[in-house]
Amino acid sequence: MANEPNNTLINLRHLKTWFPIRRGVVGRTVGHIRAVDDVSLEIHDGETVGLVGESGCGKTTLGRTLLGLETATAGEVWFEGTDLLTLSERQMRPHRRKLQMIFQDPFSSLNPRMTVLDIVTEGAALHGLIQGSREGEARRLLQEVGLGDDAMHRYPHEFSGGQRQRLGIARALSVQPTFIVCDEAVSALDVSVQAQVINLLMDLRERRGLSYLFISHDLSVVKLISHRIAVMYLGRVVESGPSREVIEEPLHPYTKALVSAIPVPGRDRTDRIVLEGEIPSPANPPSGCAFHPRCPSAMAMCSQMWPTEREIDGRRACCHLYDA
Numbered sequence: 001m002a003n004e005p006n007n008t009l010i011n012l013r014h015l016k017t018w019f020p021i022r023r024g025v026v027g028r029t030v031g032h033i034r035a036v037d038d039v040s041l042e043i044h045d046g047e048t049v050g051l052v053g054e055s056g057c058g059k060t061t062l063g064r065t066l067l068g069l070e071t072a073t074a075g076e077v078w079f080e081g082t083d084l085l086t087l088s089e090r091q092m093r094p095h096r097r098k099l100q101m102i103f104q105d106p107f108s109s110l111n112p113r114m115t116v117l118d119i120v121t122e123g124a125a126l127h128g129l130i131q132g133s134r135e136g137e138a139r140r141l142l143q144e145v146g147l148g149d150d151a152m153h154r155y156p157h158e159f160s161g162g163q164r165q166r167l168g169i170a171r172a173l174s175v176q177p178t179f180i181v182c183d184e185a186v187s188a189l190d191v192s193v194q195a196q197v198i199n200l201l202m203d204l205r206e207r208r209g210l211s212y213l214f215i216s217h218d219l220s221v222v223k224l225i226s227h228r229i230a231v232m233y234l235g236r237v238v239e240s241g242p243s244r245e246v247i248e249e250p251l252h253p254y255t256k257a258l259v260s261a262i263p264v265p266g267r268d269r270t271d272r273i274v275l276e277g278e279i280p281s282p283a284n285p286p287s288g289c290a291f292h293p294r295c296p297s298a299m300a301m302c303s304q305m306w307p308t309e310r311e312i313d314g315r316r317a318c319c320h321l322y323d324a
């Protein structure tokens with residue numbers, strides 16, 4: 001993809017988000033759901049990093065933790081030279097505007113009783129970012145996301161799914177962010193509408209110099225938009241690297257299985273790797289490499305030791321196949 005970005009905007013270091021499991025009337029903590037378990041990941045200026053993995057592997061929790069919407073258990077979240085996890089609520093405020101999120105279902109996050117005008121200017125007004133009139137600001141934003149002026153005085157329920165997603169994008173843009181977490185932002189849309197919204201996101205990235213963490217369980221969508229891809233399994237990133245390499249020559253057996261499930265137009269896939277069983281519980285992860293019970297390449301040591309992350313040709317993978 002064009003203009004290879006290289007300045008680090010976000011740097012996650014050994015990030016953990018564990019949710020306590022409470023039992024009994026006094027709510028004693030009896031264990032933890034390790035939703036995010038020691039994730040290190042960099043996102044560069046102007047870059048889109050795709051985050052993929054099966055349902056429940058911790059993608060949303062990772063996105064929410066880096067925006068400060070979940071409390072991290074441990075680790076660091078560096079943004080513009082500051083570790084956000086060390087900041088108080090008040091110190092966090094000026095950073096919060098720059099870090100936004102777009103959701104799968106904008107309908108549930110758009111207030112049904114507010115007009116589009118209010119929805120897309122509320123945040124900017126609060127932060128004192130509006131130069132002229134609110135109408136003028138709304139008109140510019142709506143135009144930027146491909147909606148007409150007539151949208152301004154209507155309510156969210158009057159729009160189609162694709163248009164609502166555009167409204168969600170306009171609202172996120174209204175506070176002039178530098179980084180946006182797109183959490184399954186196109187997953188509920190028809191394929192043709194999906195392509196339009198992905199194109200819009202790519203245009204906006206270019207025009208505004210944005211960076212994205214693009215979360216999806218669907219690798220075929222992620223590969224359309226991402227410079228780099230990180231693959232998550234049970235709270236951990238098991239492989240990351242430039243999109244083309246990850247898709248064309250996956251290193252980790254889990255990535256290989258995900259890639260083999262991408263549909264190829266016009267023909268049935270005969271090379272599909274079907275994984276046995278379900279993703280295990282993050283409250284009680286398997287010993288050693290958490291993927292070993294489902295891994296077609298598992299060896300004896302895989303059930304005993306978590307593999308060290310290896311750097312291989314500019315990519316990173318956590319798998320005993322690559323032990324030196």
Ligand SMILES: Nc1ncnc2c1ncn2[C@@H]1O[C@H](COP(=O)(O)OP(=O)(O)OP(=O)(O)O)[C@@H](O)[C@H]1O
Binds near residue numbers: 034059062
């Ligand atoms: N607030 C919470 N309290 C307790 N457990 C939670 C909470 N949020 C998420 N979890 C658990 O953490 C794990 C990771 O969930 P998360 O929603 O991050 O996964 P995901 O990869 O986004 O899944 P999906 O693809 O279905 O959206 C799951 O086991 C989930 O049940």
Ligand SMILES: [Mg+2]
Binds near residue numbers: 059061
């Ligand atoms: Mg999710």
